[in-house]
Amino acid sequence: MQNKVLAFGEIMLRLSPPYFKRFSQATSFDVTFGGGEANVAVSLSNFGIPVDYVTRLPNNDIGDACIRYLKQFGVNTNKILRGGERIGIYFLENGASARPSKVIYDRAHSAISNAKPEMFNWELLLEDVNWFHWTGITPAISQNLADICLDAIEVAKSKGITISCDLNYRSKLWKYGKNPSDIMPELVKDCDIAIGNEEDADKVLGIKAPDTDISSGILDPEKYEYVVKEMHKKYPNLKTTAITLRGSISASHNTWAAILYNNQKLFISPHYDITHIVDRVGGGDSFVAGLIYGFLNFNEDYQGQLMILLIKF
Amino acid sequence: MQNKVLAFGEIMLRLSPPYFKRFSQATSFDVTFGGGEANVAVSLSNFGIPVDYVTRLPNNDIGDACIRYLKQFGVNTNKILRGGERIGIYFLENGASARPSKVIYDRAHSAISNAKPEMFNWELLLEDVNWFHWTGITPAISQNLADICLDAIEVAKSKGITISCDLNYRSKLWKYGKNPSDIMPELVKDCDIAIGNEEDADKVLGIKAPDTDISSGILDPEKYEYVVKEMHKKYPNLKTTAITLRGSISASHNTWAAILYNNQKLFISPHYDITHIVDRVGGGDSFVAGLIYGFLNFNEDYQGQLMILLIKF
């Protein structure tokens, strides 16, 4: 069977002042669409992997434009549901130098956030795929979406589909009365691959490395070894875990490194300096897409390709 | 006392593809802010009339940008409430030639639509003004807003403030279980000046001219004389009523005419051809601003200034 990935999640309208203008200076917004899972889908499609994207979009011209956006990159949009009130929006002011980027979310009441479990027939949706990708953003949005994720994971598991999850803890979400620790463990336990950073492990799964100081931006492999081993102990279904570490020297200069725990072996990437950043958003998603691509194509460890660049995909 | 107008209503973020591009072609949106009542406020301020704008805006950078927009035109924004989830948005694709303009509203859950009556202290808000302007759009949004309008009108009436209302029937609104005929009569009965078109009179106030065919775009003064006289009969507090008639030969070519019933005299404007339209939205609002300006400055009938141009204000 040919590889086919299905990614599930929200995709939002992204509006950002051109160049490095501020919200207070903008008289136009650059328009694109994005979201963690959709970014992974687009990257995989660019790499040549067939991808379905599953989400729910309103039945209007902006929903159409979003579908057109995905289609141009070859992502299959036939499984997207139409309906609901609106597409989620985020406003992004690109940072530069000492001024950090700023994101304003206007995603409440989006078509996908109001979706109901009975709208998704996962048996059908997952029929022709062998990889299912989701992230911790989705169950953070609403109880319904947490339930829909669970449905999807259970069906995927029953079909022997590989399941990957980017833990992606977002403190601004999780507003519907549940904590990540109430919801995520049940979702993660059937996954094959987990990707996260130390904060994700701590906030989402309750696994904390001893004596770590994230803010220093210095990677201490021993401490992360502890974290990934704890994760695999707690979630024995996991075959692979990747921990990424992005340091932010300035909005224009980040550092990047990752460790990969695969088949009980630990791989540590070099430490990269990424300067002159044009568009920071989606860097982690590119990493995930590269990881999935690697597993689908090489079926082996491939440490050298860990870093997918942060530049606009 | 110096004249001061207070306008109350929603103001939305307006996003439109540049030039005459379509939604399917746009990679950027021109950004501005607009709404019927805010357009009137901006025009009046441009004409030199002190204006307060009252609305509710979210406490984020987009809300700030909206306030900055109003401020630059000299509109007083100190009475604007901050809070709520989001600013209402409308997407506008400018029509041209035979292709009509297209508007997609994403205004549900806006800060103002979720406002509560107790947030507005109309005694205080209306303290230093002598003209209150509202439109039929506001009570169409929610029961709360209908109640807030009623509060404002009652306080304005009690203070002897002139009240103008643009009936502005919008079929896409009025979704909260009430019809305009349930709500509007009580609000209109204390107004001094009403502005509308024939559809407004019919749908909002239930007054229908005999044998009229709006679609012909031909103005038959006798029929409209009947309409305005019926309005004044039903709403004896009204001193002035204006009926506007916009014909749409194409998106680039409209016609414009108006009749004014003032102190029991009927005035009929010439019939204008407006071609080469750059930005159609807000033409009716400009008319209203011109009307208010005229009443504030000339205290008499001034038929010659009926037409305020449709061009970008």
Added chain:
Amino acid sequence: MQNKVLAFGEIMLRLSPPYFKRFSQATSFDVTFGGGEANVAVSLSNFGIPVDYVTRLPNNDIGDACIRYLKQFGVNTNKILRGGERIGIYFLENGASARPSKVIYDRAHSAISNAKPEMFNWELLLEDVNWFHWTGITPAISQNLADICLDAIEVAKSKGITISCDLNYRSKLWKYGKNPSDIMPELVKDCDIAIGNEEDADKVLGIKAPDTDISSGILDPEKYEYVVKEMHKKYPNLKTTAITLRGSISASHNTWAAILYNNQKLFISPHYDITHIVDRVGGGDSFVAGLIYGFLNFNEDYQGQLMILLIKF
């Protein structure tokens, strides 16, 4: 079987100064892709008809961008061949008022113009379609393309596929030593539907109305009745012929009319004035797309939908 159209022809990179700037003023070009057959494909896909586009594009980022352009509108690009040197280019300066539009073609040596008959397996390409659309532009480019058109038409005919042809005479092409009258009759004779203007009938098929003066822009149905009847006499396989008449009062103001001869009945459209033109290119293609859509959906004469607007699709 579900309807599926296959359109075949060149698609070019279109570069045009923004707004109404002239070549001598431009420091940027708006970028899109276009061509008579591809425009038809995009319009049909926008109308909801499944469409394959067949052409040949170079294996580089510009070829990829062209495919991405078609994909976003849902056109199936899987049958597009990759290879060859370059994509054809046309530079377009949009006219306005008394200044006509100007087109500079740089299409020689394009991947499709250098394509060879053996590259196209029409049996396979036409396997799942029931409508084949081509235009007189393609055989005007090279002997190879004329041969490829003939191959396609013969296979389509043998499979019972409906064949439509936009005659589209272009005096700047036909440089490889053949005249349209050498090539086109053999190609047209198996078609079911032909679309053209009077010049096409004359230059391509040698059928000339008596005493017509195209430049007057006045449609004389009797004369065109003669033309279409002659066409059907000469090409008895034709079931339908449409003759379009575009008059050019200025670059911003065209007139449009068409006659349709279908099942031996003649239909004459009203005469349309199209003013405030934003982007004239592709108006005829829109008409063809509307015609095909009509035949696929209504299976009857449908005179009222003759005019598909000239505006940017």
Added chain:
Amino acid sequence: MQNKVLAFGEIMLRLSPPYFKRFSQATSFDVTFGGGEANVAVSLSNFGIPVDYVTRLPNNDIGDACIRYLKQFGVNTNKILRGGERIGIYFLENGASARPSKVIYDRAHSAISNAKPEMFNWELLLEDVNWFHWTGITPAISQNLADICLDAIEVAKSKGITISCDLNYRSKLWKYGKNPSDIMPELVKDCDIAIGNEEDADKVLGIKAPDTDISSGILDPEKYEYVVKEMHKKYPNLKTTAITLRGSISASHNTWAAILYNNQKLFISPHYDITHIVDRVGGGDSFVAGLIYGFLNFNEDYQGQLMILLIKF
């Protein structure tokens, strides 16, 4: 001897909001350079006539950019003086529909306005030319410039150079204490060709047609015959006079007509409607360039080419 034209006058930096934006909406200005005499020079160079432009520009990057602008069109800039404080600027808001264009001049203290007669060696400057063109704008700026014009005309006359003058009355200029009637007659008396409209004839030369009503926009040849004949009576050196009549139905729709009195014969152009105007400025200058081109190339009356389009050159 090959034809060579020398045009003399100011050239200004032109700053205008893009598209039809208003000054109150602009966050960028389109940048170009213009002025009546320079527009004539550029048009003539585009028509293939060698042209020198003589002016004075500041010795800075903006002066350089202006020279680069002229150079790109092939205008010879070697005779331009460098020095002075600044380049004159005009801000232009393009009108549309009922909203007229708006021009704000910021041209005082420009390098050319402060030029002194001794800076210009007209014997040398006019050495290799056979046509000298100036306009009534230049002597309206300062006494020095009036003196410099007189110097240039006297030298040109002494060399047998053809002299053309666009009367170009501008009420906003003439602020240095003189009226056009004090200055212009002496300058016009040695000219061979004069171009103007009725207002020019009246305000500049004191010749008024009986009973004319410019505002009606209706051309009454008999009245203009009187004007041109009076001009030729008063200025017997004149061989040709052209009177242009531009009517302004709206900012997007002008009318245009002209009469030409040449070798004692009167020619009357058709009446043109010019709609969908993109950029109105410089229409009269294009007419003058066409007239000069005609005289240089045809040496005869050529009524048919009177109208040079108003569109961006």
Added chain:
Amino acid sequence: MQNKVLAFGEIMLRLSPPYFKRFSQATSFDVTFGGGEANVAVSLSNFGIPVDYVTRLPNNDIGDACIRYLKQFGVNTNKILRGGERIGIYFLENGASARPSKVIYDRAHSAISNAKPEMFNWELLLEDVNWFHWTGITPAISQNLADICLDAIEVAKSKGITISCDLNYRSKLWKYGKNPSDIMPELVKDCDIAIGNEEDADKVLGIKAPDTDISSGILDPEKYEYVVKEMHKKYPNLKTTAITLRGSISASHNTWAAILYNNQKLFISPHYDITHIVDRVGGGDSFVAGLIYGFLNFNEDYQGQLMILLIKF
């Protein structure tokens, strides 16, 4: 009494090629308004401090646009005088990497530069403020402006208003026959707070550190301690002096440091590297705004907030 700052000085129209384009490449200019004192006013208003701006602007649409610019940021513009010929302009080409920024001033004859002392009623203008800010740019423009500054300072002093001065020596100004040392000491002697760099102390006040080499960009606190102590000796009214040191490694990479002498204590900031600079202009003004904000809010030394970022405010 609530804090209110009044800043006085010129504000200019700023025209700059977009992105990092050069003057020789630009076909549009980004439009904004700026000036040392106005930048301080805007920053303070952004920080929430009520600010009046006092200047003189021409009575035209460009003057209106400037006022609209200030108004949008909440700066009170009611005290701005209208009149005069023109607004000052500066053209800015943003540098990048090894190519420095380039500024062309076209500010002569501006409305403010031609202002007369009797136009400013400082008793009235300063009535409701408790902080007056001016810079050394203003008295450098004309004798009138030096006199106006003196008037303002004397009235401010008499009212007990805190006075801050950014010494801001500009070698391109001071063209009216006076040196800074003729004018500035009398203006500085009544100030409470002075801000400058070493060149300012030397050129404006004649205080030179021994053995300093500015070009090295290395801050030697002892030498600056000498400078600030000398300043306080010569101007005993000074309570606080700040010396800023900006090093320019390239147009995209500056360094920044500052020392503050307050209540006879010396504070030395860390040394900052500022890379990836988007828009350098106004960095010093941001520092001043931060300083004023700090004094108004904290009434104490606050060394940690010395660095206000250089990025577009």
Added chain:
Amino acid sequence: MQNKVLAFGEIMLRLSPPYFKRFSQATSFDVTFGGGEANVAVSLSNFGIPVDYVTRLPNNDIGDACIRYLKQFGVNTNKILRGGERIGIYFLENGASARPSKVIYDRAHSAISNAKPEMFNWELLLEDVNWFHWTGITPAISQNLADICLDAIEVAKSKGITISCDLNYRSKLWKYGKNPSDIMPELVKDCDIAIGNEEDADKVLGIKAPDTDISSGILDPEKYEYVVKEMHKKYPNLKTTAITLRGSISASHNTWAAILYNNQKLFISPHYDITHIVDRVGGGDSFVAGLIYGFLNFNEDYQGQLMILLIKF
């Protein structure tokens, strides 16, 4: 005799996505013209040296625009031949950070590539010049162009004109059946000045330094001393050779150094870091222009001016 340089080669239309957008994101291309020899010509003209550019351009509006581009910088275009099919095009995607720039050439069949030796009368073309500049790009395009180069060099040599050559090896060219080593030695042997990098010396002239590793980016003068001395041994007519070394740390950060062997003395430049690169293309050409300018003006070694910045010229 005044210095005058003639540069000969192709000039192409350069189309690049604005800012740092990718081909997959661009809806417009920035338009300019460039090519190694034309860049040298423009730079020299900017430095004040009279320059002729010789090439062949198609007789259409794009050819005209190219000539206008050169003219604006003062390059003499009178010697340019018109004719042929098309102008060569290159598409440039500017790299940033870790993403390299990408160039797609569409230059085959250009007017110059199809030029024939008999079109160029070098006796006439070189009549008034004292410096001839060509590069190794030109003979790489076609046998005809190699022959034309040889003609030009021979005539230049016979007239005592200084000849400079930028070796400029381009692996993507040289497709007409010859290798650089077949063609270049005969062309280089009469040159006075050669510029190249180590790859050029190796691939073009067959001179390889022992044990060098270009990719390290470390300059080892001794090895390059060997290379330049070998070059001068093999080509005794050479008076000067420059070897440039550009290291690419990232697309936004290059290093630059050069050695110059002149009159048998070796000069080694410092090592420059060039960060925050805006537009990398043409850096080497700027170096060559600086070198020629230096020789024409200083007639001596001038090591300090070796580095011409990489920024947009």
